[in-house]
Amino acid sequence: MNTRIPSVARAVAGAVFLLGALGAQAQDKPVELKFAHWLPAMHPLAKTGFEPWAQSVEAASKGSIKIAFFPAQQLGKAADHYDMARDGIADVAWINPGYQAGRFPMIAAGELPFLIAKPGPGSAALDHWYRSYAAKEMSDVKVCFVHVHVGTIHSKTPITDPAQLKGMKIRSANGTVAQTMTLLGATNVQVSAPESRDALEKGVADAITFPWNSIVSFGIDKAVKYHTDMRLYASDFAWVMNKDWYNKLAAGQKKVMDDHCNNDWAAKVGAAWGDDEDAGQQKLEKMAGHTIVKITPAQLDGWKKATEPVYTQWTVGADKVGVNGKQALDELQRELATRKAAN
Template identity: 75%
Template sequence: MTSRAASFLKFLAPVALAAAAVSSPAQDKPVELKFAHWLPPTHSLAKTGFEPWARSVEAASKGTIKVALFPAQQLGKAADHYDMARDGIADVTWANPGYQAGRFPLIAAGELPFLVGKPGPGSAALDAWYRKYAAAEMKDVKLCFAHLHVGTMHAKKPITEPSQLKGMKIRSSNGTNAAFMSLLGATNVQVSAPEARDALEKGVADALAFPWDSVISFGIDKAVKYHSDMRMYASDFAWVMNKGFYDKLGPAQKKVIDDHCSNEWAARVGAAWGDFEDSGQAKLEKSPGHTIVKVTPAQIELWKKAAEPVYTQWVQSVDKTGVNGQQALSELRKELEARKAN
């Protein structure tokens, strides 16, 4: 090695060490990340999604990001969680875009009836598809990731065909599901998940669209006894972050957040929560007084036929945003098919 080369290496050494120090998590200023959601702290998603994500962020940041969870609407109502992230009431929130029908028309594609069958790969497909639209549709926040659950109809009487819903009062899961219920002649009861049991017990609602295990965790199994065995609907959810919070993070902390706001985490949360929710069907089947209502393939076709106008309405609503609705729907279908999620 020449003396000139040796001198150059001696010059580079402190520069490299300084760069490493700048990028090291140990040099990042400690911050607290306030994560708000509206589920009970004992809910399956809290145990399979929120808490594992929080622990992973803390570990990856070497403790420079501490995650404080605020469950059960502690910081605001369920329908307000998107705006809570936008306004900095919380740093990250778990939002149901369908609670504000019409505000987020693109992501509502994931809510279309009988489109998604498997929540894990379905979540991965929805998240991958939606990322190119999120910058415009959710421009007030930084999208962490999107996922979904799949559910069915739970009622005070057996439901097997769409014609039976005429005249019933239905607690719908989101705006798209509400449009479907209206199309079938039902009256929509707009209440959030935490308010659903009360609506049923008071006779304000006769039935509801809900995932399987949450019927148990929210105590709704005390109010309804019949559960239709079909994959009728899906609900979309978005983990969204306050932009100002993200911007103030150090470089290494931003990388931790980026690594945890990924398609891999969308799939992981969607699968873990979805599998747990689906396990609720077997629990209800074994519960005294509960009936799993079988729905035949011919009856499923009746439901799908009845849902066709909802797809038309979705395409038309998206066309108004300047996006080609039919093309966007075709792209989502391809993602779902590629991941065997439909």
């Protein structure tokens, strides 16, 4: 009796199964990913972040994941993009959590004044720290990664001292910056980035907190002429994914998405966009009619001291959602220091 036949048959069957599995993976059913954001299609982040990421996803999936962009609030208002991803209006959406103040208290730590100095390593630090909170705080969606930009205050008159903000109308970048402005006696103007220039030109706002180069790309350089030279705040951003869309992907496609939703991409996007934004300072410095307002070390210390209560407010907010706020903030500050991203 030839006992080799069953083992050979099993080997052949196994090989056929493996080839079939590999063939299925190589021929994953094509899917479209609707990527929604609210920036102009030619914004620097679109060119340094969105498009390179999309090209990498398409290449890694051998073309089975095709990405269609919906920029400039085509699918909904800027503040609605989280819910758009949750509800499947978009498959992936780029969001500013701070546009819905109080809804996402943990990630708001990244917005604290004078906390983050460098957007690349700062993005990597915040992304690494936030992953332990993301599943609970943004449970409606699958968080891909988070990143930041760093900005300052741009105004119609020069600003060097926090006391000057009292009575001013300021368009704040996010909820934490709004808290900061309220603390300093300013009135907050609640408009999204695409609506900011109009608010300034109509006198609805006197100043804006914004990153450097976006002042130019949004045309806001036509409305403000003074730019205070300090790292006042950061804005947090997250790439969030519709869970149902992700769950329907083939195994190989899920791996592609997982490989593009990690800390490396957070650092890469944060650095590419952040460095581009920071380069806008030199661009504005060379533009006629614009002034970079210098801040002395003593003046900077005054700003930091005046904004300290915002840290306490964040800690109390974290405590309210069952997190030890002081401990969590200490962990974030250590992560920033480790990556040499602290302000």
